[in-house]
Amino acid sequence: MDRALVVAEPTEDAKELVREAGSLAEGVDSDIVLIHATTDEEYAGRRQAMASIASPADSYTADDAREGAAQFARDIAEEVLTAFDVRYETAGFVGNKGDVTLEAAEEYDCDHVFLSGRKRSPTGKALFRDTTQRVLLEHDGPVTVVTT
Numbered sequence: 001m002d003r004a005l006v007v008a009e010p011t012e013d014a015k016e017l018v019r020e021a022g023s024l025a026e027g028v029d030s031d032i033v034l035i036h037a038t039t040d041e042e043y044a045g046r047r048q049a050m051a052s053i054a055s056p057a058d059s060y061t062a063d064d065a066r067e068g069a070a071q072f073a074r075d076i077a078e079e080v081l082t083a084f085d086v087r088y089e090t091a092g093f094v095g096n097k098g099d100v101t102l103e104a105a106e107e108y109d110c111d112h113v114f115l116s117g118r119k120r121s122p123t124g125k126a127l128f129r130d131t132t133q134r135v136l137l138e139h140d141g142p143v144t145v146v147t148t
Contacts, residue, residue, distance in 0.1 A: 035104050037100040101135050
């Protein structure tokens with residue numbers, strides 16, 4: 001493993017995943033790219049909420065959402081990864097989490113992906129286009145998943 005992509009989520013299980021990735025990266029002297037993605041739906045909801053309470057000049061843009069996601073990733077990195085002797089960088093994205101994860105892995109040349117998943121039935125995965133399953137099938141390297 002030379003560079004790992006870790007997808008940060010706002011759960012304790014996801015923080016534990018970041019901790020495990022940091023420990024592994026330290027052990028094999030690799031880098032980490034820690035990202036957080038705001039979905040299109042989350043962005044649209046926040047934009048609508050902001051529009052209802054803010055003045056017209058104070059709009060909530062995709063850049064604002066991306067910066068918020070990047071700040072979340074930085075906060076998690078400072079909380080968890082600083083305990084390890086590991087090089088890391090952070091980024092925020094807006095979009096479908098499966099797309100974003102695969103794009104980020106390619107953009108940052110990551111050879112391993114760490115992400116949290118949810119337990120779903122096979123029908124649920126097919127109907128809801130499970131992000132974890134998609135990354136497992138489409139990433140060209142190892143994928144470590146913690147299910148909650």
